[in-house]
Amino acid sequence: MARELRALFFDFDGVIVDSIQPKTEAFRLLFQGYPEHIVKSVADYHRLHGGISRVDKIIHAHTNFLGKPLTKEEVKEWSRRYSELVVQKVIDVSWIAGAKEFLHKAKENGLKIFVISGTPEDELKYILQQRGITDLFQEQLGSPVRKPEHIRWLLEKYQLNPVDCVFIGDALTDYDAAAETGLAFIGIQGEVDFPEKTTVLPDCTGLQEALDDIFL
Template sequence: MTKVIIFDFDGTLADTINILLSITNRLSAEFGFKSATKEELAQLSNLNSWQILRYSGISIFKVPLLIRKLKAELRSEIPNIKLFSGIKEVLLELKKLGFQLGIITSNSRENVLALLEINGLQDSFTFIYSGSTFGKNKVIDRWLKREHINPEEVIYVGDEIRDIDAAKKTGIKIIAVGWGFNSLEALAAHNPDFLIERPQELIEIMSNLG
């Protein structure tokens, strides 16, 4: 029986894609990689994280500092960021159904809390963990051990190929969502347990699994 639903943040709950693209492009000259247009973003949506890094030309050694700067600059944009349509209502309904909700993200905890508070959702999540962009499975593993949670009681909801990979490495089910960064085709190729196109489908799936 599934008791806990872990959500990714960017691209799953929060529609940050265009803002992140704008910030990344501003930082491209400083970090020595090429900027991307919205048209190129559509092409990148079919690639995994490592393929995107190779495409951009950024040095792997500069990535940690770039990510820290992205998070810092994103903080001032929080008032301009919207939740995806229908997400708030779905989260409230899942909470009402008795599921424990949490967030594991590569964004900063401060950014997540700020947006949740704006939307009146700060009390809807039991935990919020921030971890490495490329080590989400390690964050999930640490959480499972700390809380003594059986992986079979957990499901992860994310919008990227790396979310699918992280869930599989930790032995939990994954719901991939098609409204975020990676395309439906790219997500389907990595065989998530569920692949959905509308937030409301989360309630249907969880009603059957709960």
């Protein structure tokens, strides 16, 4: 049976909206007051590990860079402070080139579109609502649930065959989530060295052509 594109699974930051730099700067601000080499290590870790939750990044920074593991309450407080620094900035940032037009066209064409992010789910839904784009996505899913778990749940709920679905992301965690669940993958911009032969685009302007190459 021929493959037929039925559903698209999108990461959010760096794929739909241009929010990587504001989020990196928020991590720098969160750790200001610590030595610059610590701040740089935190910012670099954030940039190179897109797609995982801020909680995991905060825990990693304190455990591995500062040598001071946090209690659960401290993790919660650091996460709250990060949210205060970043939410409005993500609401205000520009679209990734081509993303807005592509999403509206894909919805018009009847494709199922899901967004799966490392952002806390309540915060993700708030940002989408404030940007006025909630209705573009049939499901909006975030942390703490891992992306492969979200994908499996969506495949089952919507009775989708993985071969008819594509994940569009900008991080190795996105690539790994697609590989783990049997989805095709397209990379968008970022600083990641994806495995050889991965389709990688600078933005979303060529996304339709890349999908056509997979399904024609």
